[in-house]
Amino acid sequence: MSASPAGLSLDEKPPQSAPPTPVIRFLKGHVLLGQCAVNPGETIVEHAEACGISLPTNCTSGTCGTCMVSLILGEVPLPEELPPGLDDFLVEEGARLGCIGKPRGDVDIDIRPPI
Numbered sequence: 001m002s003a004s005p006a007g008l009s010l011d012e013k014p015p016q017s018a019p020p021t022p023v024i025r026f027l028k029g030h031v032l033l034g035q036c037a038v039n040p041g042e043t044i045v046e047h048a049e050a051c052g053i054s055l056p057t058n059c060t061s062g063t064c065g066t067c068m069v070s071l072i073l074g075e076v077p078l079p080e081e082l083p084p085g086l087d088d089f090l091v092e093e094g095a096r097l098g099c100i101g102k103p104r105g106d107v108d109i110d111i112r113p114p115i
């Protein structure tokens with residue numbers, strides 16, 4: 001029986017690997033502050049807390065804009081009707097609200113608002 005360079009015989013199948021877990025990364029400019037696995041259903045603020053990063057919040061309902069961050073990469077879906085804490089021009093610049101925004105898949109977030 002011959003073995004492959006990885007040590008597997010040709011009759012053996014390689015072990016199945018689990019699909020990669022999506023990751024949320026928190027940055028400030030080019031500086032990586034922390035990262036953790038995306039937990040579906042949790043907000044950006046909850047993910048930040050899990051990473052040991054404190055994001056400012058106030059209303060926690062999408063009204064005040066205190067928790068505004070910038071979406072650099074990935075997807076954080078918006079509600080059909082924008083909440084009072086967001087405007088169209090801010091969304092175009094990548095703004096998301098940490099208290100209500102829920103990441104989907106791999107996401108990079110700059111903890112600073114876009115403007």
Ligand code: FES
Nearest residue numbers: 058060062065099
């Ligand atoms: S804390 Fe007020 S909009 Fe998020």
